Amino acid sequence: MTESSIIPVFDGHNDVLLRLRRDGLNSVNAFLNGEAAGHIDLPRARRGGLAGGLCAVFIPSPDQPRDGNGDFPAPSQPQALNETLAMFRLLLAIEAQSDGAVKVCRSANDIRSSIADGRFAAVFHIEGAEAIAADLDALHVLHQAGLRTLGPVWSRPNVFAYGVPFRFPSTPDIGPGLTxxxxxxxxxxxxxxIMIDLxxxxxxxxxxxxKLSKAPLVASHSNAHAISPHSRNLTDKQLDAIRDTGGLVGINFxxxxxxxxxxxxxxxxxxxxxxHIAYIAERIGIEHVALGSDFDGTTIPQSLGDASGLPKLIDALRAHGFDDQALGMIAHENWIRVLERTWGA
Known part of the structure; x- marks a missing residue:
């Protein structure tokens, strides 16, 4: 075991539930016992020091043509709600069949104790709120079930807002704001x-x-637009606003x-x-930068590979000059601090 592997990582975004949902009936066993597919399962998480993270429920766009603006279509609310419930049930089944190795966390203390006890700390997150109608009834029920973080949109319009399209090179200044x-x-x-993911x-x-929210501003899996001019990345002005509210940016792999x-x-x-980590840390402070891998949701550097490769990132950060205190903040402490500020005790 290397020195870097003992630093636990709490990650701001993964799409493992969507991948497992597509895999079918044996997906719970595959996650718990290990498999060749994807980026995350429990054995690889343990090897890489991945102690948990926000497990996203994302409903893909239906197989329909894009609209006149080139935007992806959104799923219907009943379809999205059904799929959301199915994926959350899958997470609960993983917890139930894990013999205590996985914990669905509903508080910052849950996360802390899970990391201390060597359990995988999973947080129920929704990426794109199509499962929730404008009456918000489903929001309240899902919160009671364990929903703790939510992104109002994926990169497509819905009843709540206009998600930023995938464009390069482009600023994020595309389309209207909140409805x-x-x-x-x-x-x-x-x-x-409930934490709001930007x-x-x-x-x-x-x-x-x-302007509207009273909580820290958080972007769970975004990067610096100054380095990579993708529409999904954050401008310096946006980074400064996140700093000013005590929020954070989880760096997308x-x-x-x-x-x-x-x-x-x-x-x-x-x-x-x-x-990207160093740029944001220098711009807005080390306490405002964390990790948001997007494991199982995007193409990551081949040299990192999957969750078991996280010690390589820790080693690279140490080689860049980040000391153990800074590494602990980036790896998990900043996420827990911001979630506690948002959720309360």
Whole structure:
């Protein structure tokens, strides 16, 4: 075991539930016992020091043509709700069959104790709120079931807002901001103390939320637009706003959001990932940067590979000059601090 492997990582975004949902009936056993597919299972998480993270429920767009603006279509609300419940049930089944190795966490203390006890700390997260209608009834029920973080949009329009499309090179200033229903959603999330994820918001929606929300601003899996001019990345002004609210940015491992040429090339050095971390840490402070891998949701550097490769990133950060205190903050402490501020005790 290397020195770096003992630093636990709490990660801001993964799509393992969608991958397992597609895999079918044996997916719970595959996650718990290990498999060749994807980026995350429990054995690889243990080897890499991945102690947990936000497990996203994402509903893919239906197999329909894009609209006149080139936007992906959104699933219907009943379809999205059914799929959301199915994926959350899958997470609960993983917990139930794990013999205590996986814990669905509903508080910051749950995360802390799970990491201390060597359990995988999973948080129920929704990426794109299509499962929730404008009446917000489903939001309240899902919160009672364990929903603790939510991104109002994926990169497509819905009833709440206009998600930023995938464009390169481009600023995130594409399309309108929150709808009236979106403003109601933000207020309700504040009241319920659900974390609001800004990673797929366009710029107008970002600023609408910044004006309305009383919680720290958080982008769970986004990078620095100054380095990679992708529409999904954050401008310096947005980074400054996140700092000013005590929020954070979880750095996305996806090569599309790391590179300055917009090419989906897995032969991308880990050092470019380190560059985004270092840039944001220098710009807004080490306490505002964390990890948001997007494991199982995007193409990551081949040299990192999967969750078992996380010690390589820790080693690269140490080689860049980050000491153990800074590494602990980036790896898990910053996430726990911001979630505790948002959720309460």
């Amino acid at each position: 009236d229903a979106g403003k109601d959603l933000i207020r309700a999330c504040n009241e319920l103390r 990673s797929h918001m366009n710029e107008q929606g970002f600023w609408d939320i910044a 996806g090569v599309l959001f790391l590179r300055d040429d917009g090419v989906r090339n897995a032969d991308t050095p880990i050092e470019l990932l380190v560059r």
